[in-house]
Amino acid sequence: MQLMVTHALILILTALSLVLSPGSATFSQTPQTTRPADFHVDFFPVAPYHIGDVLSARVTYTGLAEIGGVEIDLALVDRPDQVLGTTTFSSYNRQAVFYWFFDTHETKPGFLDFRFSLPARGISWTQGVHLLPDSGSRDTAWAVSHSQCCTLHYLTGTDAEADLEQITETVEERSAIALSQFAAAGVFDESPLTDPLSIVLIPVVVGHGGFATHEAVLTYAEDNWTGIEFGILAHHEMVHVIDRLVNTEGPRPAIFVEGLAVYLSGGHYREGDPLQRAAALLALDMYLPLSQIVNNFYAAQHEIGYMQAAALVAYLDQLWGWETFINFYFNLPEGPSDAEIISTALAARFGLDLAVLEQDFITYLEALEPDPAVEADVRLTVEAYDMLRHYQTLLIPSAHFRTAWWPPLSAMREGSIVGDYGYREKAPLNVIIEHIFIEVHAAFAAKDYQGLESALGRINTILGEIENKDANRSHYAIGWPIKRNPVPHNRP
Ligand SMILES: [Zn+2]
Missing domain, CATH: 2.60.40.1930 (Macroglobulin (MG2) domain)
Incomplete structure (x- = not known):
């Protein structure tokens, strides 16, 4: 019906255009x-x-x-x-x-x-x-530093350049651990890294502060408002790079890819026992059934998905042993979906499917009694990072992982282009909100859950006002200029 009306309308408009414009070919x-x-x-x-x-x-x-x-x-x-x-x-x-x-x-x-x-x-x-006009202050350039494990790319004049020595120590230490973790499963005797690991340090936040392609890209800044511990992040992204290098046959389901990276690096964002955290999710009624997340892992609530993935890998390590788990993960058969891939492999090797495995996993988690502090941390971690992404969506979509601007870095280095990662100017509103996020992360470290809730409440109020557009408050009214309290940051 609607189609016919539209069609009639087009005919009328076409007729009109012919009348109004004798040279109808040029009109269109x-x-x-x-x-x-x-x-x-x-x-x-x-x-x-x-x-x-x-x-x-x-x-x-x-x-x-x-x-x-x-x-x-x-x-x-x-x-x-x-x-x-x-x-x-x-x-x-x-x-x-x-x-x-x-x-x-x-x-x-x-x-x-x-x-x-x-x-x-x-x-x-x-x-x-x-x-x-040229701001006159944009003279940063790509620079490179080589260590035994890694090639570190960074921008001159940034915090990464100032802390290069400590960063080098951290990546050396973490890469040695990451390699030994794979070696412990008998995957290789000698390091498979024929070339050093390529690490790029950027001063701006993109996504959750790190991402990996054939190289690991990590945010490094004193005012990093994602609250991610640098060593853990470096370790996480290195696991991805090594995984891709060694595990080349067959599919790599995202739940194992991310589970492995979180488990081996000791936590997601911060140190944390994966099984305790998954048990807390269950106790808080926040656990997501694997059937809901396994086939579309990156669409699931981010922190919950990653926590559960790490716990699943930790559980399988306990159940089967490390070598068996890695062997299982490295030799998965092709299949139409991640759930079917995992279930087929489970059936062939252990005579069970993912649903049965999950039942055992849940029974195991139920027997654990998570600490109330872990529960508070888990609940507030989900809340804080949901809010961080909400902030990105509202005010800096170029940083939100779904709409991020993360152009290929090797091409940028070759072309001496720095702008996309070097400069993302901040309005006072950004500085205010990001500063409260830094308070949030300091409160996590101090286990100050009351202070944490109050800081999140402040951010929520500001974002709510922006979203409802019912207030056009001056940044002076919200708290500009900020008092720069010394807060712990995430230097290694
Ligand atoms: Zn990852």
């Missing part, structure tokens, strides 16, 4: 300058943009049409024939990314307008950025 080709509502453009590095930035653009399509493989190109509005870049939409995330398509070094300050075109769809629009 009049360049559209307003971006269609179902396309969204983000420019990077994030605003404010300065002369000297090398710009990237990410176009996201939210409409209903099939967009995978559709070509899009980009040019300066005043030089439309000179295409700056052409790319296609991914059918997976429906995004088209132009990496570093425009170097602003030779540009004058002012508004810089670009024209985006999808020739096959007859769609184009203009959109741009306001370019501020």
